[in-house]
Amino acid sequence: MAAHRSPPALGSATIATIAREVGVSAATVSKVLNGRSDVAAGTRARVEASLERHRYRRRARRPTGPGQIDLVFHEFGSDWALEIIRGVETVAAAEQVNLVLSQLGGARRPPPSWLERVIARRPLGIVLVMCNLTEPQRQQLRRQAVPVVVVDTDSASAASVPTVGSNNWNGGLIATRHLLELGHRRIAIISGPPDVWCARARTAGFRGAHEEFAVPVDPDLVRTGNFHLDAGYQQGMELLAAPNRPTAVFAGSDLQAMGVLRAARQLGLDVPADLSVVGYDNLPLSAWSGPALTTVNQPLRDMAGAATKMLFDLVRGVALPTSRIDLVAELVVRESTGPPRRP
């Protein structure tokens, strides 16, 4: 009986091995491998268990000829997405590999239909942005020898997936420290959605800088947004119209910062004389806003490029020295910050 035989070396199993062990046809094993839905649930479970036991993998391929990689966004958000597309495209073009672009309409996990379509094409690899896979999806792709990397703008990915990110906590820290060093003591933060990790990390950095300077944080000044212009504007209007308004705002993203600039203009506040504003991301446009934004450079293009290089290493079977790289976030001081007015 199969169970009594000593198992073959891990990873050396073929479809025939699996079919024999489970007692189904090779065609059935193929269907399971290809994510097809026309296999009975019980059979599928037995085949999957056998595939995992043997660590079944399709043979990896070299990126020759018109290969493709997939770049998957949870959604396209402004300039921000374009910076990442540019970073990935540059590396893919140098490898003479095509770039297949898609977005999940805001979802954080690709739907089952997505995986079926991907497996039918079998790209060389996949770059994910602001989204991730379920463990079964990851297993499926592993068996197909389709490596996955994550451009993690979110500080949220499981360590098991090779990831390039940037240090959001540090970014929040240096942005806030800059304002504290200028003499600000009432500093607001408008961070991203509370369920997004990078937003939490930046807020934690904001608190860290306050601790460093022994300045208490007023809970009224800690706000959240959606990283877009409208949230910066709305929170900015609330914060700046209040009687005890802050003298500085760390806006959590360049787009939110532009929303705050708009609120300040509408209320007749001069930036930076009446209000200092710090953004995050250093989008190309941030140098051109009125006034030019002081911001934290999140090296999106470099992050995307580094993740794509990682992906090609995986495609070639090169072992990665580490499964996570964080690039450095740096402060870029422009015109939107200055010392507070003397009271």
Added chain:
Amino acid sequence: MAAHRSPPALGSATIATIAREVGVSAATVSKVLNGRSDVAAGTRARVEASLERHRYRRRARRPTGPGQIDLVFHEFGSDWALEIIRGVETVAAAEQVNLVLSQLGGARRPPPSWLERVIARRPLGIVLVMCNLTEPQRQQLRRQAVPVVVVDTDSASAASVPTVGSNNWNGGLIATRHLLELGHRRIAIISGPPDVWCARARTAGFRGAHEEFAVPVDPDLVRTGNFHLDAGYQQGMELLAAPNRPTAVFAGSDLQAMGVLRAARQLGLDVPADLSVVGYDNLPLSAWSGPALTTVNQPLRDMAGAATKMLFDLVRGVALPTSRIDLVAELVVRESTGPPRRP
């Protein structure tokens, strides 16, 4: 002899027909069809002539399964490119077809290597932006039954290629008419590069509005740029620092308009009290600049969507009612324009 036989119906020729007629192997005809370089020039010319004589076409396919379309930019320029990507992606996703994205590093014609790679993959169709094909490239793709459409931001495409554009002349006219109606008489234009047709068309519209109002155009106030921020800033600084400066600038693009806003700020000019500024494109950010830009809405996302729908009609063999559609450019009045100061 072949030449004495009556020719088969146009478009019904097979590779075997062509090979017989020219007196070469079917493999040689295939090589020519696939754009391979290992065929003698004389042989290639005879095969190509025969293919054209017979109007040889591969059979068209329906977009089933994981088909792909290609989206090719001459380069990715800011938010502008992302609007087009969004328009194409929405239609492709609805068709369950993948989007392969590439850019030509600024070139206006794809290199020969590009065509080889495309033919090897044989996408359902191709959307071109700010670039076009040579006639031989077009023939090659026609034979492969790979249709091509152009998103024409440039008003420059040959009528023979199905195209979606917008009326740039009209856009230049309504932008300038708005300024003349406000009472401006010294109006500058910063258009795009002189060899780009849409820039010429917008300038012609600018002149048309002046004629309508019987206001002469000062040649010193007619400038060109590159559609990017830096050109708007440099030309803006020159125009606004001059003794007889204009009271309004039609900036030719939103990015150039933001550059002009920056120059105005630096020179201490208030917009719109001292200077009116009109952009072009209506990028998402233009509503959020300081002050919010009056601009001409170029419906980039809709243009890209309409072109992609056209492409899927061609893929399905649906005849197009017209080979060129121009969408309407509309004026969006915001805060950056107003009447000139009384002298």
